[in-house]
Amino acid sequence: MTALGTAVNLLDLATRMDPDGGIGPIAELLSQTNSFNGNMVWKEGNLTTGERVTIRTGLPTIYFRKLNQGVQPSKSTTVQVDEGTCMMEARGQIDKDLAELNGLSAAFRMSENQPFIEAMGQTFGAKAFYGNTGLDPEQFTGLATRYSDDSGPANAENIISGGGTGSDNTSIWLIDHSEQGVYGVYPKGLIGGLQHEDLGLGDAFDLQTPPARFRAYMDRWAWKCGLVVKDWRRAVRAANIDVSNLIAETSAADILELMAVMVDKIPAGGSSNLRFYCNRTVKTMLRIQCMNRPNVYLTLGQEEGRPKLSFDGIPIELHDQILSTESTVS
Numbered sequence: 001m002t003a004l005g006t007a008v009n010l011l012d013l014a015t016r017m018d019p020d021g022g023i024g025p026i027a028e029l030l031s032q033t034n035s036f037n038g039n040m041v042w043k044e045g046n047l048t049t050g051e052r053v054t055i056r057t058g059l060p061t062i063y064f065r066k067l068n069q070g071v072q073p074s075k076s077t078t079v080q081v082d083e084g085t086c087m088m089e090a091r092g093q094i095d096k097d098l099a100e101l102n103g104l105s106a107a108f109r110m111s112e113n114q115p116f117i118e119a120m121g122q123t124f125g126a127k128a129f130y131g132n133t134g135l136d137p138e139q140f141t142g143l144a145t146r147y148s149d150d151s152g153p154a155n156a157e158n159i160i161s162g163g164g165t166g167s168d169n170t171s172i173w174l175i176d177h178s179e180q181g182v183y184g185v186y187p188k189g190l191i192g193g194l195q196h197e198d199l200g201l202g203d204a205f206d207l208q209t210p211p212a213r214f215r216a217y218m219d220r221w222a223w224k225c226g227l228v229v230k231d232w233r234r235a236v237r238a239a240n241i242d243v244s245n246l247i248a249e250t251s252a253a254d255i256l257e258l259m260a261v262m263v264d265k266i267p268a269g270g271s272s273n274l275r276f277y278c279n280r281t282v283k284t285m286l287r288i289q290c291m292n293r294p295n296v297y298l299t300l301g302q303e304e305g306r307p308k309l310s311f312d313g314i315p316i317e318l319h320d321q322i323l324s325t326e327s328t329v330s
Contacts, residue, residue, distance in 0.1 A: 034125035035317035036175075039275055041183040042192050050085040050226050051185040054078050084133070085187050085226035086140045088123060090116055093204050096215040109217060113196075116221045120194055125321040128227055129173075140226040143173065143182075147237040150329055155232035158265050159329060162253030164242030169326040170279055172255065174236040174262040174314070177273040181234030185226045194223045236262040239329040246285050255286065256295060259311050274314045279322040283309065286316060 045051040058077035065071050092112055099105040131142035150159040162169075175182050186192040197220040204216035229235060238258040245252040259276065266274065278286070286309060290298050297312045309316045 033318045033320050034121055036128055036277055036319045037121055037125050039177050041177050041179060043179060043183060043185060045185045045188050048188050051083045051228050053081050053083060053228060053230050055081060083185060083226055083228045084140060085185060085224055086138055088120060088223040090221045092116060092219045093216040096201060096217060099217050113219060120221060120223055124225060129322060143235060146229060148329055158233060158236045160238045160258055160261055162238055162241035162258055164240040165328050167325060167327050168243050169328060170241050170243050170282060170322060170324045171326060172238040172282060173277040175275055176234035176266060181231055182229050185228050186224050190224055196221055233267050236265045238262055243281055243324040256289060256298060263312050276311060276314055276316040277319045277322060279324060280318060280320060281324055283316065283318050
């Protein structure tokens with residue numbers, strides 16, 4: 001059953017019609033830039049539930065041998081980790097008579113379907129960083145959840161603190177998008193990517209008791225996806241960047257120095273698909289630093305006719321889902 005507040009109604013239709021009686025273009029004020037999604041490398045998992053990753057955890061022992069003296073055999077050690085996937089899904093429905101009012105069914109349905117694509121992208125972009133199966137087992141585990149302790153696990157080596165405290169912090173990320181680093185996964189035997197299913201006309205139900213039926217056009221959106229970090233060394237987090245200090249340029253973290261440290265954390269021989277990610281506030285301050293404090297590593301160039309900010313030759317991408325309200329990582 002569909003709650004009344006989630007059903008498309010006459011007011012929705014009226015607010016989308018232009019003076020000529022057609023469906024006018026909509027200013028998508030809720031759209032966001034999530035470049036992480038576009039840079040993601042995707043592969044089919046080797047499990048129906050995701051991906052089993054084999055990680056080398058130890059190298060063979062090497063000996064110095066004397067003449068006429070043998071050495072003991074040795075071997076490397078490995079461990080296997082299962083990375084799960086989740087099922088993201090959404091459904092839309094529009095009363096048949098409402099959709100066909102004034103013969104606008106196709107245009108009206110299209111205007112309603114477009115935001116589902118945006119919402120799916122935003123949801124994945126947020127969970128790629130902040131997904132937490134400990135809080136919601138239906139999600140997948142995001143990067144910030146994995147890189148959240150700078151003193152215990154091995155990947156604490158790749159967490160750098162900007163010195164901020166409190167709850168108005170943000171992070172900069174350096175990600176190696178590759179099958180040896182960070183990549184997206186979908187279940188074995190299934191089709192990857194966002195799937196749209198036009199269910200056509202069907203019976204929907206209202207909220208009466210007992211429920212009553214009405215005819216509606218229905219759509220289904222589904223995306224089965226997960227995130228794999230095969231090598232923790234290929235993702236670096238500069239956390240605890242105090243946003244208010246950064247804007248005021250008072251006692252602010254030196255983000256250029258943080259980024260220099262981040263670059264050297266990535267193992268030699270990494271892929272060419274390295275990207276920095278930050279939110280809009282950090283990227284603005286980087287542009288200001290580029291103008292006011294010339295730095296040979298921070299460059300503002302052109303890519304496909306558009307300005308492209310880079311550090312040490314690595315593109316700096318805007319990702320609106322990175323929060324400015326992160327708690328202190330400690």
